[in-house]
Amino acid sequence: AQSVTQLGSHVSVSEGALVLLRCNYSSSVPPYLFWYVQYPNQGLQLLLKYTSAATLVKGINGFEAEFKKSETSFHLTKPSAHMSDAAEYFCAVSNSGGSNYKLTFGKGTLLTVNP
Amino acid sequence: DADVTQTPRNRITKTGKRIMLECSQTKGHDRMYWYRQDPGLGLRLIYYSFDVKDINKGEISDGYSVSRQAQAKFSLSLESAIPNQTALYFCATSPLPQGYNEQFFGPGTRLTVL
Numbered sequence: 001a002q003s004v005t006q007l008g009s010h011v012s013v014s015e016g017a018l019v020l021l022r023c024n025y026s027s028s029v030p031p032y033l034f035w036y037v038q039y040p041n042q043g044l045q046l047l048l049k050y051t052s053a054a055t056l057v058k059g060i061n062g063f064e065a066e067f068k069k070s071e072t073s074f075h076l077t078k079p080s081a082h083m084s085d086a087a088e089y090f091c092a093v094s095n096s097g098g099s100n101y102k103l104t105f106g107k108g109t110l111l112t113v114n115p
Numbered sequence: 116d117a118d119v120t121q122t123p124r125n126r127i128t129k130t131g132k133r134i135m136l137e138c139s140q141t142k143g144h145d146r147m148y149w150y151r152q153d154p155g156l157g158l159r160l161i162y163y164s165f166d167v168k169d170i171n172k173g174e175i176s177d178g179y180s181v182s183r184q185a186q187a188k189f190s191l192s193l194e195s196a197i198p199n200q201t202a203l204y205f206c207a208t209s210p211l212p213q214g215y216n217e218q219f220f221g222p223g224t225r226l227t228v229l
Contacts, residue, residue, distance in 0.1 A: 009155065032216065034217065036220075042222060042223075043119075043205060043220040043221050043222045043223050044158075044205065044207075044220040045220070046217065046219075049217060090157060090158070094216040101146065101163060101165070101209075101216060102160070102216075103148075103160075103216055103218055105157040105158040105159075106157055107155055107156055107157040108155075108157050
């Protein structure tokens with residue numbers, strides 16, 4: 001079985017501050033990991049993905065995430081928040097085994113950026 | 116042009132009515148999925164399909180049915196809608212073969228059941 005825990009359902013930062021959104025996963029086989037972003041009234045858009053290549057993954061809009069196997073984590077960061085980053089962010093895991101059709105999502109973290 | 120489209124985008128209906136949500140894709144992907152999103156619960160899988168002859172239940176399929184009319188079309192039906200089916204519904208696609216199952220999402224359908 002696989003699962004995802006996102007710590008903090010709501011994170012608030014000031015414009016220009018560091019963004020850190022936390023994600024921990026559980027998987028019985030090597031995982032594939034994703035971060036998706038959902039802007040208001042829109043669908044989910046892929047920010048970045050880890051597929052067992054480099055552990056530090058760079059995505060769109062200046063975001064990056066680091067896969068840490070020992071900590072079972074895949075936290076999302078951005079050095080300097082912008083107002084346009086305000087959205088809901090979802091971490092998701094799929095596995096490299098036979099049931100790799102299944103993408104399991106965390107419950108989401110709503111990011112607010114204050115001027 | 117949108118690769119994954121959903122119709123309608125918004126729907127208000129009454130308890131007991133039959134509702135169909137439609138999804139079309141131009142990505143040429145074999146796999147299609149239906150999810151529902153509820154505040155604080157993330158996305159949960161309702162049904163998924165690997166091709167037109169392969170349809171499978173997800174974790175919350177009760178009260179829902181699906182039809183895969185063609186590779187590009189996957190419809191979700193609520194046979195008799197109830198208020199706790201009020202949610203945001205997403206269709207998604209992913210290609211075969213692909214090991215890591217990256218999924219591509221439609222814009223969503225907001226369904227309200229009164």
